[in-house]
Amino acid sequence: MHPPSAHRPLLRTLATACVAIVALLLGLLGLAAPASASAHPGAAARAGAAAGTFRQVTDFGSNPGNLQMYEYAPAGLSSGAPVVVALHGCTQSATDYYNDSGWAKFADQWGFAVVFPQTTTANNIEKCFSWFDSSKDTRGNGEAASILAMVTHAEQQFGSDTHRVYVTGLSAGAGMTADLLADYPDVFAGGSVDSGLPAQCATTLTAASGCQMNDQHLTPAQWGKKAKDSDPGYSGPWPRVAIWQGTADYTVYPVNATELVAQWTDVWGIGQTPSSTRSLPGSTTETLYNDATGNPAVASFSISGMGHGLAVDPGSGAGQCGATGAYFLDTICSSYYTALFWGLDGPGGGGGGGTGSLPAPANLKVTATTDTTAALSWGPVDSAVSYTLYRDGTETGTTTSTHYTDTGLTAGTSYTYTVAAVDASGAAGAASGAVTATATGGFTPRCFTADNYHQVAAGRATTSGGYVYAAGSGQAMGLYNVFVTHTLEETAPGHYIVADAGCPA
Known part of the structure; x- marks a missing residue:
C-alpha cells in the first residue's frame, strides 16, 4: 500500500472542487518518494564504475511535453549500439531510476546507451508521466513527442542502431511505455511494462483509477485495436513486449498484466495459448507466447507475492542488479531478464551470435x-x-x-x-x-475442472470486483459464482492457466 505521503491532499494547490477530485485520483497513481540519490546505496555502486557519465541533456530538440532528458552511455560506446529508454514512476526522478533499476550495469556490460526521460511537478503534481491523457500520450503529441525527440537525439549522438531501440518503465512510466509501443511501433523494437497498464486503457484522468484497479471487460481484439489505432495503417513488424507484474499489487492490479497479454498477443496475431512456461528466481513464473517463426513475441513475468514496484535483485552476480528502495523491490532482476528477452546480450540481438559474416543456421x-x-x-x-x-x-x-x-x-x-x-x-x-x-521430470502439470467459486476456494484462482482470475497467469475466468465452470492447468507450482480447450494445453 502507499505510505501517507503518496496520498497527501492536494487541495492547497487547487482552485476548485473538481480539480480536487482529480488530485485525489493522482494519489492512486503516485509512488512513495525514494531516498535522495546521494544517500542511496545504488548511487555509490554507480559512482564506483569506471564507465560513462550520467548527465542531463538540455538541447535534445522539440519538447512539446516539457520533459527533461538524462542519459548514460559507457565510455567508448561503439557505433551501431542499441538504445534503451527507461521511464521512472510517479514521485521518482531519472536519477532514482539510474541508481536503482540496474540498467546502467547492463549498459556497461553489453554496450548500449540509456535515455532517462524525466517529468516534473510542472507537468503533474506527483511527477507522473501522463499515460492517461490523450493530448500527451499519443503519436506526435506532448510527452510522447518529447520522448521521440530524445530517441532521435541519442541515435544521432551515439550513431545507434535505429532497429534496436527499446523502452521500459515502472507504473505510470510503464503506462507511458505501453502507449509509446503503440504510438511508435516503427521506432521501438521492444518494450517492458513493469507494474503497468495496457496501451490507451484510459484517455482521461477520471478513467485512470478504473484502469488501475478493475477489469475493463474487453476482448483481445478490442485491446489490440486500441494499440493498432494508435498508428493507423501500420502493419508491422511489431515490438516484442515483456510484462512484469506482482500478484500482490494493489496499486496496479494483476488484471492489467492479463489485459496486456491479451492486447499484444492480438497485435501479433498469435493467440492466447502459452508456448512455454518456466520458473525463475524470486518466485517468478515466465510465460512465453511465440510468433509464427518460433521466437518469443510476448513474455509475461508473474512474481508471486510481490507488491507494486520494479523487481530488482541487489548483488554482484551475473543475473543480479539494482538497489532496493521505495518501490524497488528485492525479488528478481527484471532488467536482466528483460535485456535477455530483447537480445541485448548479443551484438545482433536474439540471444547470441556475433559480428561474423556467416548467415544464421536454419531449422534449429x-x-x-x-x-x-x-x-x-x-x-x-x-x-x-x-x-x-x-x-x-x-x-x-x-x-x-x-x-x-x-x-x-x-x-x-x-x-x-x-x-x-x-x-x-x-x-x-x-x-x-x-x-x-x-527438461523432463520435476513438476508434473495437473488439471482441475470446477466452477469459479470452488476454484477460488481451492486457491487456484483469485477474485476481484466480482470477477475471477487464474492464480499466477491472471487470465480472466468470468463471474465469481457457481454457474461458470473452467478447467485450470497447473503448469508450475501455484501457476494456473485456463485450459478449457484441452488439458494439458
Missing part, C-alpha cells in the same frame, strides 16, 4: 530431452568450421557437427536456445531463431 529444433539434457539439431552453413550454442543468451558449448546435446539442466525447467555458425577466423555469425526445450 529440439530432438530429445531428458531430466538433465536437451538434444538439438540444425541445418549446415557453407564455410562454417564450427557452431556455437547459446542457452538463455549465454554461450553453452561448441561443436563441429550440426547437432549438440546440452547437459546439466534442471528437471522441469524450460531453456531457450540459439545457434550461430563460426568461420575460419573464429568469428560467430548471426544467431538463429530461438527454440525452447523443457
Whole structure:
C-alpha cells in the first residue's frame, strides 16, 4: 500500500472542487518518494564504475511535453549500439531510476546507451508521466513527442542502431511505455511494462483509477485495436513486449498484466495459448507466447507475492542488479531478464551470435530431452568450421557437427536456445531463431475442472470486483459464482492457466 505521503491532499494547490477530485485520483497513481540519490546505496555502486557519465541533456530538440532528458552511455560506446529508454514512476526522478533499476550495469556490460526521460511537478503534481491523457500520450503529441525527440537525439549522438531501440518503465512510466509501443511501433523494437497498464486503457484522468484497479471487460481484439489505432495503417513488424507484474499489487492490479497479454498477443496475431512456461528466481513464473517463426513475441513475468514496484535483485552476480528502495523491490532482476528477452546480450540481438559474416543456421529444433539434457539439431552453413550454442543468451558449448546435446539442466525447467555458425577466423555469425526445450521430470502439470467459486476456494484462482482470475497467469475466468465452470492447468507450482480447450494445453 502507499505510505501517507503518496496520498497527501492536494487541495492547497487547487482552485476548485473538481480539480480536487482529480488530485485525489493522482494519489492512486503516485509512488512513495525514494531516498535522495546521494544517500542511496545504488548511487555509490554507480559512482564506483569506471564507465560513462550520467548527465542531463538540455538541447535534445522539440519538447512539446516539457520533459527533461538524462542519459548514460559507457565510455567508448561503439557505433551501431542499441538504445534503451527507461521511464521512472510517479514521485521518482531519472536519477532514482539510474541508481536503482540496474540498467546502467547492463549498459556497461553489453554496450548500449540509456535515455532517462524525466517529468516534473510542472507537468503533474506527483511527477507522473501522463499515460492517461490523450493530448500527451499519443503519436506526435506532448510527452510522447518529447520522448521521440530524445530517441532521435541519442541515435544521432551515439550513431545507434535505429532497429534496436527499446523502452521500459515502472507504473505510470510503464503506462507511458505501453502507449509509446503503440504510438511508435516503427521506432521501438521492444518494450517492458513493469507494474503497468495496457496501451490507451484510459484517455482521461477520471478513467485512470478504473484502469488501475478493475477489469475493463474487453476482448483481445478490442485491446489490440486500441494499440493498432494508435498508428493507423501500420502493419508491422511489431515490438516484442515483456510484462512484469506482482500478484500482490494493489496499486496496479494483476488484471492489467492479463489485459496486456491479451492486447499484444492480438497485435501479433498469435493467440492466447502459452508456448512455454518456466520458473525463475524470486518466485517468478515466465510465460512465453511465440510468433509464427518460433521466437518469443510476448513474455509475461508473474512474481508471486510481490507488491507494486520494479523487481530488482541487489548483488554482484551475473543475473543480479539494482538497489532496493521505495518501490524497488528485492525479488528478481527484471532488467536482466528483460535485456535477455530483447537480445541485448548479443551484438545482433536474439540471444547470441556475433559480428561474423556467416548467415544464421536454419531449422534449429529440439530432438530429445531428458531430466538433465536437451538434444538439438540444425541445418549446415557453407564455410562454417564450427557452431556455437547459446542457452538463455549465454554461450553453452561448441561443436563441429550440426547437432549438440546440452547437459546439466534442471528437471522441469524450460531453456531457450540459439545457434550461430563460426568461420575460419573464429568469428560467430548471426544467431538463429530461438527454440525452447523443457527438461523432463520435476513438476508434473495437473488439471482441475470446477466452477469459479470452488476454484477460488481451492486457491487456484483469485477474485476481484466480482470477477475471477487464474492464480499466477491472471487470465480472466468470468463471474465469481457457481454457474461458470473452467478447467485450470497447473503448469508450475501455484501457476494456473485456463485450459478449457484441452488439458494439458
